[in-house]
Amino acid sequence: MPRSPRLTKVASAGALLATLAACTSGSPAPGADASKPLPKITGNPHVTLDVFAPQGTDGGLKNNAFTKVLEKKFNITLRWQTTTYDATSAKEKRQISLASGDLPDLYLLVPWVDQFSQTELLKLSRQGVIQPLDQLVKQYGPNIQKAFEAEPAYQRMATAPDKHIYGIPQWVDCYHCSYYGKLWLNTTWLKKLGLKQPQTPEEFRDVLRAFKKDDPNGNGKADEIALSGNVTDSVINYLMNAFTYAPMATTVDANPTLVLRDGKTDIQANKDEWREGLKYIRSLYKEGLIDSGSFTQNGDALRRLGDNAGAVRLGAVTTGNLAQYVTIGQKDGRDKQYDPLPPLKGPDGTQYADYFSPSMPGATFVLTNKATQTEQIQAMKMLDYIYTDKGRLDSTFGPQGWTDAAAGETGTDGKPAEFKAVANPPKNGGWGPLAQYNNTADFRTAQTAAKDIKSPEGYERRLYEATKLYEPHAPKDLIFPFEETWIDPAKAQELATLQTNIGTFVQQSNVQFITGKKSLDADWDTYKADLDKLGLKQFLKLYQEAYDASQ
Numbered sequence: 001m002p003r004s005p006r007l008t009k010v011a012s013a014g015a016l017l018a019t020l021a022a023c024t025s026g027s028p029a030p031g032a033d034a035s036k037p038l039p040k041i042t043g044n045p046h047v048t049l050d051v052f053a054p055q056g057t058d059g060g061l062k063n064n065a066f067t068k069v070l071e072k073k074f075n076i077t078l079r080w081q082t083t084t085y086d087a088t089s090a091k092e093k094r095q096i097s098l099a100s101g102d103l104p105d106l107y108l109l110v111p112w113v114d115q116f117s118q119t120e121l122l123k124l125s126r127q128g129v130i131q132p133l134d135q136l137v138k139q140y141g142p143n144i145q146k147a148f149e150a151e152p153a154y155q156r157m158a159t160a161p162d163k164h165i166y167g168i169p170q171w172v173d174c175y176h177c178s179y180y181g182k183l184w185l186n187t188t189w190l191k192k193l194g195l196k197q198p199q200t201p202e203e204f205r206d207v208l209r210a211f212k213k214d215d216p217n218g219n220g221k222a223d224e225i226a227l228s229g230n231v232t233d234s235v236i237n238y239l240m241n242a243f244t245y246a247p248m249a250t251t252v253d254a255n256p257t258l259v260l261r262d263g264k265t266d267i268q269a270n271k272d273e274w275r276e277g278l279k280y281i282r283s284l285y286k287e288g289l290i291d292s293g294s295f296t297q298n299g300d301a302l303r304r305l306g307d308n309a310g311a312v313r314l315g316a317v318t319t320g321n322l323a324q325y326v327t328i329g330q331k332d333g334r335d336k337q338y339d340p341l342p343p344l345k346g347p348d349g350t351q352y353a354d355y356f357s358p359s360m361p362g363a364t365f366v367l368t369n370k371a372t373q374t375e376q377i378q379a380m381k382m383l384d385y386i387y388t389d390k391g392r393l394d395s396t397f398g399p400q401g402w403t404d405a406a407a408g409e410t411g412t413d414g415k416p417a418e419f420k421a422v423a424n425p426p427k428n429g430g431w432g433p434l435a436q437y438n439n440t441a442d443f444r445t446a447q448t449a450a451k452d453i454k455s456p457e458g459y460e461r462r463l464y465e466a467t468k469l470y471e472p473h474a475p476k477d478l479i480f481p482f483e484e485t486w487i488d489p490a491k492a493q494e495l496a497t498l499q500t501n502i503g504t505f506v507q508q509s510n511v512q513f514i515t516g517k518k519s520l521d522a523d524w525d526t527y528k529a530d531l532d533k534l535g536l537k538q539f540l541k542l543y544q545e546a547y548d549a550s551q
Contacts, residue, residue: 265544303326
């Protein structure tokens, strides 16, 4: 594939990574001088790398086409220790491998399956179990350095407070994932009923009432559901954002609504504006306009509602990805009925959208003290190749899984496309989620997408265009930078317990206030007092200390 300024995003000359830690066959003691340069190795001396990794069921990593490309290119024999993609069993097996002392040379992991957290990296580095990668990146990772320079947030995410890099995280710049709290409105129903697109909470209420009462699906039955969601894609966040910012969290059932306000940690869920938002949502629920299953059902249950036999039943749904609610490309065209509704503007002009970094903090590429110096160098060269244009295409789609885009084809952002996935590619071609290290916005939008956004082939463009409605409303001055905040291992357990207790209490109380089990008049002060009793002050203090240390 020809080189393209669109795919090769190189920042202007700037300071490169400092020489911090040389990687030897054992991790240097804390505070030791680890800046000695590594040997200059030309060519590719043969090494065998023992690699711990999750794998799918499509033929395995040993027989994978991209695995064979790497083995040949770098003269490496990859010897795999594998798990499934089941997070529970994969993490358990990873822990067993650490405890046994029979370490692999390299952990190559998947973020949502079994990657190392930032706290684990700090702990294992202090124990000398894992290797610092700074000098390896400086000498043998030129493409990784370019990626860090092009995306400074990526380098900050990878760098511990002591300025060392103990593992490489994946960078997945998924635009539509970043603004996940979307609402999809059945505009076919809207037009049938002669209604305008709602812009305020009260206009939205009027639309939901019409959806509920005026038989928009035309089957003569009162079977319409005005608004629904699920425990992951909560209706609360979208609606609350018209009253105050409702931050998302990786653990939705334990979300403490943490924000950073003028450099100080705080939560949203004990503020008067949050209470006003709950009052509005409560009023919708009391009127029967919010599906009661919204707070208990999982994604599968919501999907069954979207794909139900017979008439379309749902007027509005909160989900970042419409395909998680309804199958795209159905014969009856029901998926084409839904369009994104921009954030509602509240009574005082408040109009927020959720933002959450799609790149997970921690590390998926981690070298252990078992790897010799030569093995470390070859492993880093292998990873660095994935950051090249051809490396990330081959690793993502397989060597025969992609081709250059044709003249006139455009990407998801409407600009000229650079590549496209082939129809019916060979099985077991790429590494998929194992290889998403340089998944930049430019790379993602350079893949061909059909101009018809409501066709299956244009779905990525549909998500892209939907997200543009939300991006301007994300309050960058309030978003807490979880991905750049490292928690001291000595305080991690205390903070995790506080976050779970406070976050779970907040989310459960939200539902209780909305459903009427708690009163927003009689029980609000008690709710705030209970938050304090759960250790809110200490929770904010610990996060403040971690944030300050990471700056």
